[in-house]
Amino acid sequence: MRGLRRAALGAVVTLLATAAQAQAPGRAAIASPHAEATAAARLILEQGGNAFDAAIAVSAALAVVEPYGSGLGGGGFFLLREAGETPRYRFLDARERAPGAATADMYLKDGKLSPSLSINGPLAAAIPGLPQALADLANAHGKLPLKDSLAPAIRLANEGFAVDRVYRDRAQMRLAALREDAQSARLFLRDNQVPALGTLIRQPELAATLQQLAAHGRDGFYRGQMAQRLVAGVRQAGGIWSLDDLASYRSVWREPLRFTLADQRELISSPPPSAGGVALAQSLAMLQRLPWQSAEPVQRSHYVLEVLRRAYRDRGLLGDPDYVSNPINKLLARSYLTGLTDGIDVYQATPSSALPPAPAWREGDHTTHFAVIDAEGNALAATLSVNLPFGAAFTVAGTGVVLNNEMDDFAADPGGSNSYGLAGSQANAVAAGKRPLSSMSPSFIESPTQFASFGTPGGSRIPSMVLLSMMGFLQGQPVQDWPATARYHHQYLPDVVEHEPGAFSAAEQAQLEARGYRLKDLGRSYGNQQVLYWNKQAGSVEAASDPRGVGQALVLP
Known part of the structure; x- marks a missing residue:
């Protein structure tokens, strides 16, 4: 995966706007x-x-x-x-x-x-x-x-x-x-x-x-x-x-799903019949209560896997809003999310069987x-x-x-x-005229000083991929690193961590297994992210295309 990061350098284009404009990138x-x-x-x-x-x-x-x-x-x-x-x-x-x-x-x-x-x-x-x-x-x-x-x-x-x-x-x-x-x-x-x-x-x-x-x-x-x-x-x-x-x-x-994050940032994402926006909001909210940014790699992966496990558990409760009542207010309530976060063991994986049962699903990727x-x-x-x-x-x-x-x-x-x-x-469930639930999650994060756009194909793995890219953004990583980051995934059921080859070193895999995780190397890369970034203060615009694919990112002169 380190090679992917190097390859990503050729997939990103950065040009400065003529002047820093808060309202228009230029x-x-x-x-x-x-x-x-x-x-x-x-x-x-x-x-x-x-x-x-x-x-x-x-x-x-x-x-x-x-x-x-x-x-x-x-x-x-x-x-x-x-x-x-x-x-x-x-x-x-x-x-x-x-x-x-x-x-x-x-x-x-x-x-x-x-x-x-x-x-x-x-x-x-x-x-x-x-x-x-x-x-x-x-x-x-x-x-x-x-x-x-x-x-x-x-x-x-x-x-x-x-x-x-x-x-x-x-x-x-x-x-x-x-x-x-x-x-x-x-x-x-x-x-x-x-x-x-x-x-x-x-x-x-x-x-x-x-x-x-x-x-x-x-x-x-x-x-x-x-x-x-x-x-x-x-x-x-x-x-x-x-x-x-x-x-x-x-x-x-x-109406898009909108969720307030820290530092004047706001998540703008996909509402049902997408389950992805809810999963992203829940995951980001839980991570905000955990010291993931200062954690060493295995500990950080542990935090990510546990918030994904809990967010994915809830998606089976959602459906086409024209046919079912979606409990979004409950799922995004701060008290509920605090309770989910407090249930995370700092060092050990929570077996999915230990959480309240919920239906699971999967879609084409x-x-x-x-x-x-x-x-x-x-x-x-x-x-x-x-x-x-x-x-x-x-x-x-x-x-x-x-x-x-x-x-x-x-x-x-x-x-x-x-x-x-x-x-x-x-x-x-199937019903005449109904829209099937989806994980597709085109998303923005915006603040008075920044705008970023995220999204990828990948079926049920979409929210986990987008989350990892958003974490790169929140850490201030270069834009080309967001879509290139090594990917791993947990979706509550099956209770297994899927990952790309090279996402974890042998030592990291051993540490995660010791914490109670079951790992599955998919033997291939997945996803094809396309991201944008507008730094309103610097007046710069950047775009990056996933090095796994054959896409093209371009900033116009």
Whole structure:
């Protein structure tokens, strides 16, 4: 992991603004997981667009070059900062919704869960939210017409992009499923094999779909000929979408989760149906009561693991706020968080079995994330997803749209276990029109002197990754270190510490095991963080892209 930190030096760009301005950075910055997406955002900013126009361009470009991570067949969360003397924060929930014909037992066969039904093929697909979100962003906050912001992605889909190592890795993970669908195999494989590095992937059907969205706004996707084609393709292959499901889909503007931290800092993060914002607020609040900054490495890891254990225990209580009542006030009450912190043994791990029981869950971990800030101080952080790599591995013929498999994020069997063998949650049970719970956590931390943006793909590990990056920020570490930091994770159940290779030395592992932890080396790195930092006092703007990926961070001159 030390090599990652050195590699990160090439992924960060720092430029000073001409003057220190408390209200505007004076420069724009972008951090995205793909150079083509960063280039699309830069083009839109140079054409006079703001951060929100640039976000549309990035989202659409990622739909082209990262079909394994996001796309028009998926959804996501958008956290917005509107510049002003007093910034305004908004949260756009474009999470997918269960079809109207969905039922709580739709993935059971003979009373038992059949995991493949919620993973592969159109029955696994919820109604997409990304096309609606792009139209909403343009209508509510954009300076440019939607067609201008979508133009770079349309050109990219027509002209093609080159296969890189990340594409090959994700395609290999889902090779069998991609082979099962003729359209997906035609578009994303070559001779039924993972394409070689540098292979050009062209998607003219997706370009035409983007053109419809550009010309007609949300109705170009959710109504008319495009909607008919989507529904016909889904139903012919065994799915349950209807024209009404598409026509009635709406993204939702929600109030962001806001939580006061020390030193005039405030966490602005994702509310339900994200469980991530609550977990981050709880974790940061508990850490504030612990001497983590002065602790030696093993002791610091102990504190982090114990606050994560407690925060993750509570997430099973959350669900779609349009369907369930979320006890956020209770979970973020200072007295409650004090009690959680006081229950932490300074030297020994707390067995998860010793805590009050709660349902646990897991979700697909191959989403995507980006962040952008413009010269005026408007900013947006977004985490987008189709769930597993290439979603349901099903592409609707004639559209180029790869469908998500977000239905697997529901507790498919709330009375027993889901496809990961974890206890189900009634709050996250399948229901018609409902949004599944998610860990996606685009987040800001802001104070009178600083602004920072955080986020990453990674499924259930998202909050732990973001927390570790935020700790780097709170310690004053260089921006390039935030996404490069070695990662470890605890999510209450299973009661195990997952970690990247090299996250702990052999001596540190022995010390943690002596404290009662069970460690599991995942044998691979995970996550792909994109971060921004605006030092209002110094008048500097910085951006950094995770060295694990192939992204690009850029500060515009």
